[in-house]
Amino acid sequence: MKRAYKYRFYPTPDQVELLAQTFGCVRFVYNSILRWRTDAYYERQEKVGYIQANARLTALKKEPEFAWLNDVSCVPLQQSLRHQQSAFSNFFAGRSAYPAFKSKRHKQAAELTASAFKYRDGKLYMAKSKTSLDVRWSRPLPCAPSTVTISKDAPGRYFVSCLCEFEPASLPITAKTVGIDVGLKDLFVTDTGFKTGNPRHTAKYAKRLTLLQRRLSKKQKGSKNRAKARTKVARIHAKISDCRLDGLHKLSRKLINENQVVCVESLKVKNMIRNPKLSRAIADAGWSEFVRQLQYKGEWAGRSVVAIDQFFPSTKRCSACGHTLPKLALNVRLWTCPECAATHDRDVNAAKNIKAAGLAVLACGESVNP
Structure with a gap:
C-alpha cells in the first residue's frame, strides 16, 4: 500500500525565495492554462486535453515575457x-464542480516526482537547491519516497508530504464489535452507552476569532497591516483545524484498536450542512473525516468498518422489540416504546440498532431495508 508521511520543515531564506517563486509559477501555469482551456471551449468549441495543455506550457516558456518560468523546475509545472x-x-464524471482558479492567499503546493528531488542518508533535497531541507523527522520513512509534495499553508507554515510504499501490520483478532451513532451533543455514542462529548473547537476560539476578523475588516486593502491581520486570522483557523484533526485521529485509532467490527451510519453531510442553524456545528464535528479515518485505518489494521444504509431508521426503531x-x-x-414499554436513550438506542444492522450487512452482504 501507499501512504503519505507529512512533516514540518523550516526553510532557509534562499529556500523561502525559491519556494515562493515555485509556488507562483505553479499557480500562474494552472490559472493561465485553465483560462485558455475555458476560452477555447466557449469561443471555439474546442476540447483541450493534457497533451495540448502541455504543448501550451512549452510554448509559454519559450516566450520572452514568460522566460522566468524556466527559473524553477519544470516538474511541478507539469504536475499541476x-x-x-x-x-x-x-x-x-459528476464527482466535483468545475475547476477553480488558484489563489495566492490560500494554501500553496508543488508536487515533485523522483527527477526533481533526492532523498539520501536521511536528508531531502529539492531541485534548484544545494542545501537539504530542515525537516523535523518525527518518525522514520519506511522507504525512499516516490513523490514529494511541498506545501505552505495560510499562516505561513511549511510542510513536506512523502508518498511511500509500506506493509500494513494487521492487529490481533478480537471478539469485540461496536456500533456508533454520531451527533452534535456527543461526537459519537456507542451501543454500550459510552459518550465522547463534543469539544466544540470553533466555539472555543469564536470570541478571539471574531475580534481578529473585526480588526482585519478595518485594515486598508493592500497594506502590510492587513496582511499581518490576515495571518493572525489564519493562525486561529489552523489552530481549530489542528485540534479537530488531533481529536479525530485519537478517537478513530482507539475504536480500531479495540474492536474487530465498527458499524457506522452513511451520512450525506453535504446535504445536512445546508441547515442554516446547524451548519456550523456539523462542520465543526467533522463527521466525514471521522468516518474516512475509520475506513482507511480499519483497512490497514485488518478490521471491518461497515456503513449501513442512510435511510435505516436507527433512531426511531426500538432496539428491544423492533417497533x-x-x-x-x-x-x-x-x-x-409503545409496544414493549422499554425506555431508550435516543443516541444509545440508535447505536444499538446500527450495530445490529451492521452485523447483518457483514454476515449477509446485503443492504438493510428500513
Whole structure:
C-alpha cells in the first residue's frame, strides 16, 4: 500500500525565495492554462486535453515575457497540469464542480516526482537547491519516497508530504464489535452507552476569532497591516483545524484498536450542512473525516468498518422489540416504546440498532431495508 508521511520543515531564506517563486509559477501555469482551456471551449468549441495543455506550457516558456518560468523546475509545472486534467475528469464524471482558479492567499503546493528531488542518508533535497531541507523527522520513512509534495499553508507554515510504499501490520483478532451513532451533543455514542462529548473547537476560539476578523475588516486593502491581520486570522483557523484533526485521529485509532467490527451510519453531510442553524456545528464535528479515518485505518489494521444504509431508521426503531415510531422530534432525548414499554436513550438506542444492522450487512452482504 501507499501512504503519505507529512512533516514540518523550516526553510532557509534562499529556500523561502525559491519556494515562493515555485509556488507562483505553479499557480500562474494552472490559472493561465485553465483560462485558455475555458476560452477555447466557449469561443471555439474546442476540447483541450493534457497533451495540448502541455504543448501550451512549452510554448509559454519559450516566450520572452514568460522566460522566468524556466527559473524553477519544470516538474511541478507539469504536475499541476496533470492535477488540472484530473479535476476536469472529476467534473465531467459528476464527482466535483468545475475547476477553480488558484489563489495566492490560500494554501500553496508543488508536487515533485523522483527527477526533481533526492532523498539520501536521511536528508531531502529539492531541485534548484544545494542545501537539504530542515525537516523535523518525527518518525522514520519506511522507504525512499516516490513523490514529494511541498506545501505552505495560510499562516505561513511549511510542510513536506512523502508518498511511500509500506506493509500494513494487521492487529490481533478480537471478539469485540461496536456500533456508533454520531451527533452534535456527543461526537459519537456507542451501543454500550459510552459518550465522547463534543469539544466544540470553533466555539472555543469564536470570541478571539471574531475580534481578529473585526480588526482585519478595518485594515486598508493592500497594506502590510492587513496582511499581518490576515495571518493572525489564519493562525486561529489552523489552530481549530489542528485540534479537530488531533481529536479525530485519537478517537478513530482507539475504536480500531479495540474492536474487530465498527458499524457506522452513511451520512450525506453535504446535504445536512445546508441547515442554516446547524451548519456550523456539523462542520465543526467533522463527521466525514471521522468516518474516512475509520475506513482507511480499519483497512490497514485488518478490521471491518461497515456503513449501513442512510435511510435505516436507527433512531426511531426500538432496539428491544423492533417497533418503529412514525416520527421522533429532534429535541426528544428519551422515549418509551409503545409496544414493549422499554425506555431508550435516543443516541444509545440508535447505536444499538446500527450495530445490529451492521452485523447483518457483514454476515449477509446485503443492504438493510428500513
